[in-house]
Amino acid sequence: MRHSGTVTATRPADLMDVRATNLALVLRHVRLHAPCSRADIATATGLNKATVSSLVTDLIERRLLRESGLVGSRIGRPATMLTLEGRPYAAIGIEVGADHLNAVAVDFTGSRLLTWRRAAPGPDAPPGRTVAAVAALAARVVGKVTGQGRTVLGLTLGAPDGLVDGLAAQLERSLHEPAFEVVVEPAATLAALADLRARVGCTDLVHLHGGIGVTAGMIADGRPLRGARGLAGAVGHLIVDPGGAECACGRRGCLDLDLGLPGLVRRALGEVDVPDWGAAVERIVALAQAGDATAVGALTTAGARLGVAVRMLTDVLDPSIVLLGGVLAPLAPWLVPAAAHPLVEPSTVEPNAVALGGAALAFARLEAGALPS
């Protein structure tokens, strides 16, 4: 038997855990409050000053913190201020999109080191071609970052649900068993984590990620909601238009019929065979801006249907905000008013939400105590 929220202890604690916990605590405090002094950290954390000094020395030796000069205080001698040392480390996030790959690398201070966008084999290509394209891009990003003298701490792929299984293992083989960890997560979950990181104080949110279909990334009490089999957030077949058109899933009026790229492009542009989804979305935006009735009508209908799904999700999950990402982000100016729900807003971290969420995940492990040695 296991129980509930409050029970998390599953392994014994020892002195190394205490030190790792406190190192992570100091690191996190400096990320949120830099520049700050050792005395500031002691006051804020409740750790004594000698312990803080020892922890800070350790973090400076690990090249995670650095001293950034003196600041005079009103009482006593000037204090040495501390800030994050971003340069030695990097984390990489790669989005496997509908027809593109999007890679970012960031340093520990959050500075973007690179943002690369590439055409991808697309959802109909054999999985092997997608893996090969991702592996080639990942190898180039790793090469670039390590060529700058940085150590890669982790690489996270954001992939559509169907591709998640086995992708990490294949990629690790392609990268010749790298020293860093390779993780694959649903794209929407990573985008939701990126939104969470960008929203101070927010603990419960939903990110609706638009692509070939719509999926939801959900954060509850600060943690991603994954489900028993990792399939949570499959909102594309919520029924939002009862009695509507039949869906391939056998139901009628599913969200994906109006919001997924194939349906949306067909209604907004009247086109079925689209070689480039990104270009099609750009054309929809241009037409809607010009007041084209067909495009605006398709977006208004889609937004209303989105509103129905958002009401279901807010009833069930009680988030403080619902963010639109992926291809829904550029369409937000039309979708948001039509959704007519007070919690719906465009994500502020697009177009790189998935990749940034992936990179952030590697650094989050640092602050959970997994420090580089």
Next chain:
Amino acid sequence: MRHSGTVTATRPADLMDVRATNLALVLRHVRLHAPCSRADIATATGLNKATVSSLVTDLIERRLLRESGLVGSRIGRPATMLTLEGRPYAAIGIEVGADHLNAVAVDFTGSRLLTWRRAAPGPDAPPGRTVAAVAALAARVVGKVTGQGRTVLGLTLGAPDGLVDGLAAQLERSLHEPAFEVVVEPAATLAALADLRARVGCTDLVHLHGGIGVTAGMIADGRPLRGARGLAGAVGHLIVDPGGAECACGRRGCLDLDLGLPGLVRRALGEVDVPDWGAAVERIVALAQAGDATAVGALTTAGARLGVAVRMLTDVLDPSIVLLGGVLAPLAPWLVPAAAHPLVEPSTVEPNAVALGGAALAFARLEAGALPS
């Protein structure tokens, strides 16, 4: 900024935490594997034998564990076996139902000490009368349990969402500021925790709790899902019958119209003014067992609508099971087949799921490290 699932450290760790964590770890191991020896615990936890002996001595002094005799082992001398010492402590859970109060007290081994059911003022009564009735019952339960020489570790109330605010504070005043903690949680959340405790290895489940309305208790990755404002699980107004009757909420075809007690009783019994919901449900069960077409028809329709809601919830949350509780439990023989969803089953901990979940919550705090001194 805060991040993600893996980041939980928000306060410094110290040596007391290490000891509390390890005490809780040993306690939890004995609960799951009793009777077991000190050597068993050392092997399973990775703690060294001297540490385990010291922790066990401490737990015996706190009267949480006791020695239960010798067992011969194949090698070496016989080992002293350990088991939970249930008697000194009790936890209390009280359900505030549609027209009843249901109280249980359990000891730390999970043995039921008492189960009391009382008529309650009902949902239309002024909140003050409900609080007074709950306080009177709570005082009698506390008196009974302490009269047996037990220490009460905690009291949890399961209440409909609207009553949660302020109820704990009022109850603490009525109980003259007791030494134990008084907590109020949504009824469905407690019922879900009771289901979780009863299902070894399950981490993601939904409990649909039927009463005046239907609410969902949701467990994700072993933790209750509460939402930004504590309002998660408000599934009663999910639209399950598009174009159906208008609901007081302004939508049409809400789940509560068919599954909430007022609608269900009206359709199954043809009665609007029901003085006793419990008796009405018993009559519906009796009629359905006798094959009454009206009752069976109402339950079949309700079950089909329930199935629509379950599909939405499983798409979003990906639970491994959806359990029917509250007044849905006795109706499960008709609701489950009509719902036509493979994950739907009656809860195995009814009719005391809410109260048992409440009592379990107090003991869960023990295993999270909040040991009695």
